[in-house]
Every structure is written in structure tokens, then in C-alpha cells.
Amino acid sequence: MATDHRAGTTPPEEPPARNAALSLRRGLRVLDHVAERTRTGAVSVSLGELAATLGTAKSTVLRLTAPMVETDLLRRTPDAGFTLGLGALLLGQSYLEGIDLRTAAAPFLRRTAEATGLTCHLVVPDGTDIVYVDKVETRGTVRMGSRVGNRLPMRNTASGKAIVAFGDPDLLGAVLAVPVEATTEQTITDDDRWVREVDGTRARGYGIDDRENEPGIRCVAAPVLDHANQVVGAMSISGLASRFPAAAVREAGDRVVRTALEISVALGSSSARLALTRTAPVGAAR
Template sequence: MTAPHDVPARNAALSLRRGLRLLDIVADRTRTGETSVSLGTLAAELGTSKSTVLRLTAPMVETDLLRRTADAGFTLGLGALLLGQSYLEGIDLRAAAAPFLRRTAEQTGLTCHLVVPDGTDIVYVDKVETRGTVRMGSRIGNRLPMRNTASGKAIVAFGDPDLLGRVLAQPVHALTVHTITDDVRWRHEVDRTRGRGYGIDDRENEPDIRCVAAPVLDHTNQVVGAMSISGLASRFPAAAVRELGAGVVRTAQEISVALGSSSAQLALHRTAPSRSAR
């Protein structure tokens, strides 16, 4: 038998669940383009009365989680935006990317890196190798010029438009016979990176290492880093670059979605296989 003092607590829990469901309904309909959700729609979706919906929405309107519209409907308020913004800003890039890096390293047998830009350099912030992966000299905390790396090309191609000029203004040193030292050719390579979605380091930084990288975006859809796969050219032949490059782009988009990127979410949706193709 339920004790009398348990009833208010149970009713409060039910009201909270209904209130959270109500917020979900408004958010879902907002994402699909609706500017206002009517009282009747909310009541029907919740399977309750309009008076109950008004009771549930009252504290949400007071705290600006919801806002009443001119047609007496509801939309999300500034309070919801601030909550979402706080959540997104608290997401750690390295933690968000880690499971995707591990998965990619296991699937490809290649080394995965996560880098962030710092001026005209990249800095390694994570690295994942599998048991069968050939050990590479890169270390977390290492810094390299963007000019010589696939990740650098990806960041320049999709990042701040002024970054290209700043990178080209830096002195370039030929680290291998394949290092691109000609500015015109390097600009062209950045254009190609933008067109295909991923950058390539074809033995430009280390003599026998080939690398492919794609940009990672945050919740403001700005480039905050890049993820890459690298390996010995003998294990990562040029013929495999296109297929593996497409996979890197998709993985970078998945990381970006985890960080809240709406443009990456749209890109993933456009490239998702149809049900009939599955």
C-alpha cells in the first residue's frame, strides 16, 4: 500500500517527465521548421488536457525555457539556448573524438591522430595505435607546420580564410623529396582538399609515410582541429587513398556532430544510405 506522503512525490515525478517530454516536442518541431507549436498540438502529443499543458508550461515560460508566441503557441526560449550552449561549450574535443579514433584504428590498422591548430602549426592532442599498427614517431604534444601535413591542409582548406596567407608567409623546408615547396602548387593542393573533403600528405613530412586528414568542426561550425590516419606507404598505397579518405571525412563529421556541429549533421544526413540500399 502506498503511503500518503509518497503520492505528492509520485505526482511531481510525473509532472517532471511530462514537462521534459513537452520540451522535447517543441524542440523536435522547431528543428523541422515550425515556428510555433499550438496548445492543442501539445495536449494531443502528451495525451492530456490543454489546462494541464498550461500548468506544465507556466514555470517554463517564467524561466524562459519556453516562450509564448503571437498566435498563443509555444517555441523555445532563450533559457533553452543558454542551457544548450553551456552543454556544448563543456564538451571536450579529445574525449568526444576518442571512441571514433579507436574504431578507425581498429578498422584500418593505421595510426589515428587528432590535432588542433595553433597559429600556423598543428599540435597532436591524441594518438591511437592498434597492436598490428606500425609504430610512428609522432607523440602527443608534438608540433608540426601546417604546410607539411594532411591535417594542416584540411584545416587551411576549411578554416579561417586568412589562414592560407599566413601559412604561405612562413618559411618552408623540404623535409623529403616530396615536400611541396612551391606556393602556387600548394594553393592548388588546398583547393583540391576543399573539393574532395580531405587533405593528403603523400610522403611530404616523412619519407615513407602517407596520411589523409579531414577537418573537425565545433557547435559553431568552425574548424577546431582535424583527424587523420597515417601509415607506411607500403601499407597505405595511393590506390587506397580515395576510399580511406571518404571514411576519414565521415568519421570527422561524426566527431563534429558529437561536438554539436549542425553542418556536419546535414552532411551526414545527405550521405546516409537509403533504407533500400541497406
């Protein structure tokens, strides 16, 4: 060990990298837990809850959260709890702005929302879930509960069906391996029936969520491809079933397919460019 001859003392040893990594992991668990509780409607998360989640002392939680409070990733609330700070918002916003998919899709989502009066969503896959990365509503659109950053199982959504139908062949098995949570009376819990839904999605080019995820909400979605012609997400249009009747699904599906192809072309997909030249304009007779 080297000696600091100028001070005449031996400098203290640096903490082991293993301890630093453990602290980082614990800190990230705290941040993730607060984020998850915030997404589910919690105003704040108590110090005691965080300590119980980590299985550690409250003093340890205070030590772990101190630098995150200083950088505004977390904020202390009047009840001595924690919530996400502005720094977390800026970090998330920077991430979203860095997604080329979101930038490329934005004008197409706005155009489709204005033309249909329905809500448009853009999602990306994450494991067997989808994550909303953009949402466009117009003045006449009925407000929906979806939010950018929300996560939903692929199993219950039109976008999930589209991603499974046209994405990695192994994804179907992974989705089927996850227990189904019926969120409405229309949720498809039978595996064989759901596989047939995926097959139907592949045949017609778009997935349908007929009030399976939210009561009274109908949705259609089509996959979005990148420059390597790989599925990187899906775009959808959604609305109240009373304003988006089953009879309108085919025309809406054709529109969604075309819009998803246009987004894919903007991302450099050669197969989407070829398909777009063969796709009749929306509303054309068949």
C-alpha cells in the same frame, strides 16, 4: 608608510609588481626552453645553457627555478642540469583531459584505427602549426614517431591542408608567409602548387600528405567542427606507404571525412549533422 607598533619596526616594502612580473616571465621562459629541448630529445638542460638563454647569471637561474623544482615542474638531474618533472606531466595531462574535442573524438579514433590497422591522430591548430592532442595505434599498427604534444607546420601535413582549406580564410596567407622547410624529397615548396593542393582538399573534402612530412609515410585528414561550425582541429589516418598505397587513398579519405563528421556532430555541429545525412556509407558504390 604604516608602522607596525606592536613590533616597533617598519615592515619592509613589498617588491614592485614590475619585478615580480619580470621574474614570472623569466621563469616561464626557462620552463618553455626545457620543454622544447626535451621534445627534441635532450636528456637534460644545463644551468649554463639556461643562463645563456636568459642572458643572465647562473645564480638568477637557480633562484627562478627553485619554486619550480619544489613544485616538481622541473627536476634536477644527476649532471646538475634540469628536465621536466612529474608536475609538468600532470599539468599537461589535466589540460588535455579538459579538451572536449579530445574526449569526444576518442571512441571514433579507436574505432577507425581498429578498422583500418592504421594510426589515427587528432590535432588542433596553433597559429600556422598543428599540435597533436591524441594518437591511437592498434596491435597491428606500424609504430610511428609522432607523439601527443608534438608540433608540426601546417604546410607539410594533410591535417594542415584540411584546416587551411575549411578554416579561417586568412589562414592560407599566414601559412604561405612562413618559410618552407623541406623535410622529405616530396615536400611541396612551390606556393602555387600548394595552393592547388588546398583547393583540391576543399573539393574532395580531405587533405593528402603523400610522403611530404615523413619519408615513406602517407596520410589523409579531414577537418573537425565545433558547435559553432568552426574548424577546431582535424583527424587523420597515417601509415607506411607500402601498407597504405595510393590506390587506397580515396576509400581512406571517405572514411576520414565520415569519421570527422561524426566527431563534429558529437561536438554539436549542425552543418556536420546535415552533411552526415547526405554522406554515403564508407565503401558504397558511387
